[in-house]
Amino acid sequence: MMEDFSTDQFETFLKLSTENFKMRPSARVWNSLFNKMHPGSKWPSISTAILFFFLFCFLSTNKNNHSKIITDISHQFPKNNDKKNIASFTNHQTKKNNLKSDLVNVQQNPHFIKASFSEDPILDDNIESNLISTPEICLTPHDIKKDTELKAFELIKNIGQHFTFLIHNNINETKEINTVKISEKRNQFTYQIYATPSMDYRYSNQKNTKNAMDSNASNLHLNFEAGGAILMNVSKYIRIKAGMQLNFSQIKNDNTESNNEKNIAASLYNSVDLMNNKFNNTSNIFKNSTYQISIPIGTEFEIMSSNKLKWFAGATIQPSYLFVNNDHSVFTELNNKVYQQSMMREWNVNSSIETFINYDLKNNIELNVGPQIRYQFLSTYKNAFQQSERLYQFGLKIGISKKL
Amino acid sequence: MTEEEILDGSKNNNAAAQELLYQKYSPKMLGVCYRFAKSKMDAEDMLQEGFIKVFTQLNQYRNSGSLEGWIRRIIVNTCINVLKKNKRFSDCLDISFAENLHSLEKNIPSIIQAKQIVECIRLLPIGYRTVLNLYAIEGYSHKEIGALLDIQESSSRSQYFRAKAMLEIVLVKNGILDQSKKELA
Numbered sequence: 001m002m003e004d005f006s007t008d009q010f011e012t013f014l015k016l017s018t019e020n021f022k023m024r025p026s027a028r029v030w031n032s033l034f035n036k037m038h039p040g041s042k043w044p045s046i047s048t049a050i051l052f053f054f055l056f057c058f059l060s061t062n063k064n065n066h067s068k069i070i071t072d073i074s075h076q077f078p079k080n081n082d083k084k085n086i087a088s089f090t091n092h093q094t095k096k097n098n099l100k101s102d103l104v105n106v107q108q109n110p111h112f113i114k115a116s117f118s119e120d121p122i123l124d125d126n127i128e129s130n131l132i133s134t135p136e137i138c139l140t141p142h143d144i145k146k147d148t149e150l151k152a153f154e155l156i157k158n159i160g161q162h163f164t165f166l167i168h169n170n171i172n173e174t175k176e177i178n179t180v181k182i183s184e185k186r187n188q189f190t191y192q193i194y195a196t197p198s199m200d201y202r203y204s205n206q207k208n209t210k211n212a213m214d215s216n217a218s219n220l221h222l223n224f225e226a227g228g229a230i231l232m233n234v235s236k237y238i239r240i241k242a243g244m245q246l247n248f249s250q251i252k253n254d255n256t257e258s259n260n261e262k263n264i265a266a267s268l269y270n271s272v273d274l275m276n277n278k279f280n281n282t283s284n285i286f287k288n289s290t291y292q293i294s295i296p297i298g299t300e301f302e303i304m305s306s307n308k309l310k311w312f313a314g315a316t317i318q319p320s321y322l323f324v325n326n327d328h329s330v331f332t333e334l335n336n337k338v339y340q341q342s343m344m345r346e347w348n349v350n351s352s353i354e355t356f357i358n359y360d361l362k363n364n365i366e367l368n369v370g371p372q373i374r375y376q377f378l379s380t381y382k383n384a385f386q387q388s389e390r391l392y393q394f395g396l397k398i399g400i401s402k403k404l
Numbered sequence: 405m406t407e408e409e410i411l412d413g414s415k416n417n418n419a420a421a422q423e424l425l426y427q428k429y430s431p432k433m434l435g436v437c438y439r440f441a442k443s444k445m446d447a448e449d450m451l452q453e454g455f456i457k458v459f460t461q462l463n464q465y466r467n468s469g470s471l472e473g474w475i476r477r478i479i480v481n482t483c484i485n486v487l488k489k490n491k492r493f494s495d496c497l498d499i500s501f502a503e504n505l506h507s508l509e510k511n512i513p514s515i516i517q518a519k520q521i522v523e524c525i526r527l528l529p530i531g532y533r534t535v536l537n538l539y540a541i542e543g544y545s546h547k548e549i550g551a552l553l554d555i556q557e558s559s560s561r562s563q564y565f566r567a568k569a570m571l572e573i574v575l576v577k578n579g580i581l582d583q584s585k586k587e588l589a
Contacts, residue, residue, distance in 0.1 A: 010568060011540040017521040018541055022431035023438055029448045030426060033455055038419055 028383065052315055052353075053299055188233050189404040192241070196225040196372055198395025200249060202380075204388065223249040223393055225374075229296065231401070237302045245296055247320070249393075250289040291324035294350060303355075310358040312370075318350040349377040354397055364403035372397045411471065415462050422459055429472060430455070433479045439525055439537050440483040454482035480542050484552055487534060524574045532567035539564050 200223050227245025234240055298316030305311070322344055356370025376391040405413070405424055413421025434451050441447035457478050465474050525533055534553065538544040539560070544552070546560040553560070575581035 010572075014521070014525075014536075014540045014571075015543075018435070018439065018525070020432070021435040021438075021519055021522050023434040023444070023447075023519075025430050025434045025448055025451055029430070029452045029455075030423065033426065033452050033459075034419065034423070036456055037417070037422060037459055 190231040190233075190239070190401050191228070191404055192231060192243070192368065192399050192401035193228045194226070194368065194397055194399030196395040196397040198223045198225065198372070198374065198393040201392040201394070203390045203392070221250055223247065223395070225393075225395065227294075227296070231300065238299060240297075240299050241314075241316070242295070242297045245294050245318075247292040247294060248289065249292070249391075289324075290322055290344070292320045292322050292348075294318040294320040296352070298352075308360045310360075310366075311355070312358060312368075313353075313355045315353045316351065318352065318374075320348045320350050322346045322348070343381050345378060345380060345382050348380075351375050351377065356397060356399075358401070366401045366403075368397065368399040368401055370397055371395070407471075411462070411465075414459060417459075425458075426455060429475050432472070433475060435522065436476060436479055437483055439522055439541070440480075440487060440534060442530070446486075450483050450486050451479070453486065454479040457482060476542075480538070481552075484534070484538075487530070488553070520578060520580060521575075524571060524578060524580065527574050528567055528570055532563055532570060535560055535563040536567040536571065540568075 200221050202221075225245055225247045227243055229241045229243025229245075231239045231241040296316040296318045298314055300312045300314035303311045303313055323346075352372055352374040354370055354372035356368045356372075359367045359369075361367055372393075372395045374393040374395065380389040380391060405421065410421045410424045410428070414425045430451060433454065434447055437447035437450040437454070438444060441450055454475075458475050461478065465471065525536065528536065535549060538549045538552070539546065546557045546564070549555075549560040550557040555563075572581060
């Protein structure tokens with residue numbers, strides 16, 4: 001190799017010998033580099049979840065503007081369930097410029113008159129008011145003459161909780177009335193316990209290659225999740241929650257080993273003694289299980305509600321800790337790997353999205369049932385290991401919640 | 405994408421262009437890092453840190469020399485900075501390794517596969533290896549090496565002399581360098 005070597009050429013020899021020396025970096029390098037150069041692209045699913053959360057907040061805030069300023073004094077009058085729609089007005093602009101809004105619905109009966117607006121009214125700058133919108137107003141029955149229909153009403157004054165409206169009826173009479181804002185009382189906290197049987201989907205690939213042949217999706221396996229959470233209403237439609245849950249997952253591996261696999265397995269991980277027992281058989285089925293404790297923190301949004309039923313959607317982020325692992329699988333390729341507890345990542349981050357139906361049983365107790373998808377952000381295995389695995393769990397969440 | 409498009413895209417923080425640039429130069433640059441590093445993982449960390457500097461400083465590249473040379477310079481400087489952060493490396497530079505020559509000779513493993521030269525270089529103590537890499541392969545002068553490693557120019561010379569002697573022993577032991585050629589030299 002070094003036929004022409006001489007001392008004077010030593011540097012040249014070294015330079016030429018090493019000039020074209022190349023090594024292929026592992027995928028980890030580019031992934032880390034990419035994440036550092038483009039932090040916005042890191043964990044796109046987290047970004048999606050955050051976007052999802054803020055979208056919920058935005059929608060909730062919009063709806064909440066209405067709920068907050070409901071002017072409801074109906075409790076001062078005898079209850080009447082026969083709320084009959086007696087008049088509907090569309091595209092009716094109030095004549096005065098104090099309050100401009102479309103009056104779309106009026107309920108009037110012997111006990112109260114209730115009017116709804118289609119959208120947030122626009123107040124004049126010179127009006128003294130903290131009332132942003134007035135979607136629904138209830139008035140006393142003597143505020144309007146019998147046998148007349150409410151045509152329109154205008155907010156002309158608002159100081160604190162007191163509102164003054166000018167009402168118009170269909171015979172062109174107007175009357176000034178005073179009313180007060182009554183805020184709704186809601187239970188702020190709810191306690192929930194739940195259990196979720198689920199099936200998992202594990203996607204594995206080798207870190208140092210992008211070759212599709214080096215990736216693998218495993219069969220579905222049964223998992224189980226159980227936990228409890230405290231939910232706090234932050235508005236009529238949105239609530240935040242925090243809790244604790246236990247996740248059990250198992251994977252069943254059916255492996256057939258060869259000597260070659262044994263060697264690779266042993267070199268991959270220095271656990272030959274552990275492996276020897278398992279390699280004695282030509283085919284083994286290993287049942288591996290892990291227990292993980294998580295702290296789900298998230299939000300739930302009420303999409304729709306009726307008398308007894310409510311439809312929710314929610315998302316959580318779950319910092320998780322793997323505290324028991326009985327995973328002693330023997331593999332050599334993607335389906336055949338060498339795993340042991342020390343190779344498993346103890347701290348991980350999961351997220352879940354779910355939608356469920358709340359059924360009001362009684363005594364403030366509700367039954368919650370709905371599908372849930374849980375996703376594991378980081379690989380099951382530590383960075384040092386060439387194998388990367390992502391875990392998806394598809395489950396049916398069943399829970400009981402009670403308002404405190 | 406042409407080389408020019410890759411360069412322009414990378415300067416504009418285009419991820420696709422940056423990946424192409426990385427794929428083109430990273431194997432060779434990892435080879436450079438590997439000669440300085442203790443392990444492949446350390447070399448990859450150096451490579452990563454180096455390429456972050458490459459991408460962030462790419463606007464300073466004025467097409468005056470080869471892009472590969474410019475990247476290589478940044479990578480080498482990154483390797484040196486990483487090594488300098490390591491206390492053991494500083495200690496190595498202050499210690500004379502002449503007495504280690506014989507013990508090293510006894511323990512040299514046979515390297516019979518590719519990348520043998522590089523692996524032979526990597527058998528040297530880290531201080532020697534760094535000076536040898538910089539002088540013999542990267543083309544730095546002893547004055548530059550002294551400034552880079554915070555040592556005297558004369559120390560760089562003596563370290564290089566010892567490194568060279570040690571490397572010759574390693575190369576002979578592994579059959580890369582013919583004994584008779586060495587004796588003649």
